[in-house]
Amino acid sequence: MRRPLSEENFAFILITPAVIIIFSIVLYPILKTLYMSFFNIDLTNPFSRPFVGLGNYLEILCGPTFWNAMVRTVYFAVVSISMEFILGISIALLLNEDFYGRWLLRSLIIIPWAIPTIVNGSLWRWIFNPQYGALNALLTQIGLIDSYQSWLGSPFLALNMVIVADVWKMTPLVVIMILAGLQTIPHELYESAGVDGANVLKRFFHITLPMLKPTILIVLILRTMETFKVFDIIYIMTSGGPANGTQLITYYTYREAFSYLQLSKGATLAFLISLTILGLSIIYVKALGTKTEY
Amino acid sequence: MPILRRNRKIFTEVFKYIFAFIILIGTLAPFLWLIISSISPEKELLAKPLQWIPSRHTFQRYVSIFTESENNKAAYVFRQAMGNSIKVALSVVVISLISGTIAAYSFARLKFRFKNKIIMVFLFTYMIPPVAIIIALFTILNELNLIDTLLGLTILYSSFTTPFVVWIMKGYMQSIPGDLEDAARIDGCSRLKALTRVILPLALPGLIATGILVFLLSWEEFFYALIFTSSVQAKTISVAISEFSGRHAVDYGMIATGGVLATLPPVILTLFFQRYIISGLTAGGVKG
Numbered sequence: 001m002r003r004p005l006s007e008e009n010f011a012f013i014l015i016t017p018a019v020i021i022i023f024s025i026v027l028y029p030i031l032k033t034l035y036m037s038f039f040n041i042d043l044t045n046p047f048s049r050p051f052v053g054l055g056n057y058l059e060i061l062c063g064p065t066f067w068n069a070m071v072r073t074v075y076f077a078v079v080s081i082s083m084e085f086i087l088g089i090s091i092a093l094l095l096n097e098d099f100y101g102r103w104l105l106r107s108l109i110i111i112p113w114a115i116p117t118i119v120n121g122s123l124w125r126w127i128f129n130p131q132y133g134a135l136n137a138l139l140t141q142i143g144l145i146d147s148y149q150s151w152l153g154s155p156f157l158a159l160n161m162v163i164v165a166d167v168w169k170m171t172p173l174v175v176i177m178i179l180a181g182l183q184t185i186p187h188e189l190y191e192s193a194g195v196d197g198a199n200v201l202k203r204f205f206h207i208t209l210p211m212l213k214p215t216i217l218i219v220l221i222l223r224t225m226e227t228f229k230v231f232d233i234i235y236i237m238t239s240g241g242p243a244n245g246t247q248l249i250t251y252y253t254y255r256e257a258f259s260y261l262q263l264s265k266g267a268t269l270a271f272l273i274s275l276t277i278l279g280l281s282i283i284y285v286k287a288l289g290t291k292t293e294y
Numbered sequence: 295m296p297i298l299r300r301n302r303k304i305f306t307e308v309f310k311y312i313f314a315f316i317i318l319i320g321t322l323a324p325f326l327w328l329i330i331s332s333i334s335p336e337k338e339l340l341a342k343p344l345q346w347i348p349s350r351h352t353f354q355r356y357v358s359i360f361t362e363s364e365n366n367k368a369a370y371v372f373r374q375a376m377g378n379s380i381k382v383a384l385s386v387v388v389i390s391l392i393s394g395t396i397a398a399y400s401f402a403r404l405k406f407r408f409k410n411k412i413i414m415v416f417l418f419t420y421m422i423p424p425v426a427i428i429i430a431l432f433t434i435l436n437e438l439n440l441i442d443t444l445l446g447l448t449i450l451y452s453s454f455t456t457p458f459v460v461w462i463m464k465g466y467m468q469s470i471p472g473d474l475e476d477a478a479r480i481d482g483c484s485r486l487k488a489l490t491r492v493i494l495p496l497a498l499p500g501l502i503a504t505g506i507l508v509f510l511l512s513w514e515e516f517f518y519a520l521i522f523t524s525s526v527q528a529k530t531i532s533v534a535i536s537e538f539s540g541r542h543a544v545d546y547g548m549i550a551t552g553g554v555l556a557t558l559p560p561v562i563l564t565l566f567f568q569r570y571i572i573s574g575l576t577a578g579g580v581k582g
Contacts, residue, residue: 017393025453029430116514137344
């Protein structure tokens with residue numbers, strides 16, 4: 001008779017396929033990226049690849065382009081995430097109230113999130129179009145502006161307009177998460193507060209917000225990390241321009257590696273991004289540790 | 295005092311409906327504009343002042359995308375790309391659901407050495423943005439001759455969907471009561487049987503939710519597809535859309551039509567399986 005598998009061996013067999021996938025397609029490439037970042041690999045000059053040690057890191061960290069892209073990434077994260085939270089929490093509070101048609105609004109609210117990012121970018125580029133765009137038409141027709149504006153034409157304005165497009169797509173996600181969090185708050189808490197004569201604002205700041213803290217923390221950290229993935233919407237709306245005004249860190253890395261073919265400079269940037277994400281992951285795990293489940 | 299209270303109540307009620315109406319318009323208007331643009335005559339889209347409701351509608355653009363022969367390059371590429379996206383997304387769903395779910399089971403239910411450390415590694419790989427590894431992946435896939443192939447793309451997508459499945463399914467597995475499995479084991483079920491006959495059927499709602507989320511993730515992926523595919527045989531719908539926007543620089547109606555077609559599958563899936571998707575999202579994963 002065959003001996004039954006021990007628990008540990010069974011577990012190792014079950015995780016093997018997933019471990020192979022992540023080791024070969026994620027962890028090995030990270031190490032390879034680190035290795036590449038110590039050389040000078042330039043595809044416009046493919047026959048020499050000298051070892052430069054930390055040279056690439058010094059070059060990038062001492063120059064302004066990296067820091068400019070970082071500052072833009074942080075700006076993007078802070079502005080888009082705050083707007084998503086302000087809108088997301090207000091909408092979730094509304095959807096947690098009783099009113100006619102609530103079920104309809106609850107199902108429709110998810111639509112922007114389901115639209116592929118590339119379509120979302122192309123849609124907003126069309127809305128912001130300087131000659132035929134719907135935004136220009138709307139604002140002139142209601143008399144807010146006199147002449148058509150070039151919404152994606154100046155660096156800082158373009159960055160903010162890209163943020164608008166991103167907020168439109170991602171707010172539904174925050175609504176869904178916060179709404180789920182709101183539904184776990186026991187009703188008795190509000191009832192006892194109602195008896196004590198607390199008004200709406202007091203109830204929000206003393207009961208709702210503290211009870212939502214774990215949800216808010218998770219969404220906050222995940223959304224922050226996702227800022228390092230923002231690429232599609234910039235590629236389609238502005239291509240990083242005008243004057244690099246919308247060049248976030250991911251787009252900058254892409255451009256170094258695949259437009260200018262500076263593979264090792266790209267690899268250096270990529271490894272710096274990995275380090276940042278590692279730091280954020282550690283914060284994430286610590287934050288989750290304060291929650292009982294997960 | 296009672297009158298004041300009633301007035302305040304009416305005020306909050308009215309405020310609620312006004313707010314709900316604004317949210318409704320804000321959510322739907324941009325997407326409706328995409329649909330209207332796809333069925334408006336070209337001339338009216340470029341008119342000043344802009345007409346919001348077209349005087350007549352035309353489905354000609356949809357017809358041309360689906361019926362025109364291979365001579366019409368754009369329509370042909372778009373159809374092929376849609377097929378490629380479906381093939382890749384379905385393969386990715388199968389691969390990552392199988393490998394991810396059995397791994398999730400062992401993380402949720404079994405005791406073994408280094409478990410917590412391995413879970414941390416999975417969480418970290420789930421967080422890693424594609425840009426951090428894409429340059430190394432490019433050189434690796436180049437050596438393996440997998441660039442510009444559906445197989446290469448499927449492997450790449452599995453790398454971020456598998457940790458995602460592990461993360462969500464682990465939560466589902468933990469919520470299934472352990473007694474059921476113990477009872478099955480006492481009745482003489484092997485570990486594998488207990489997994490396939492007891493745990494998997496109970497985890498079915500989670501599997502559906504996760505499967506749909508993985509499909510959506512693959513369907514909308516753009517960064518890998520942009521860098522790793524270039525021919526009609528391998529490029530996906532998101533790449534086709536981005537090229538549409540570039541090539542048809544003036545044909546906004548056609549760009550909108552492509553956009554609507556690329557959006558319909560995810561939007562229909564999402565509305566139809568909303569409850570599953572929300573449970574999946576709130577179970578611990580978040581789509582980018």
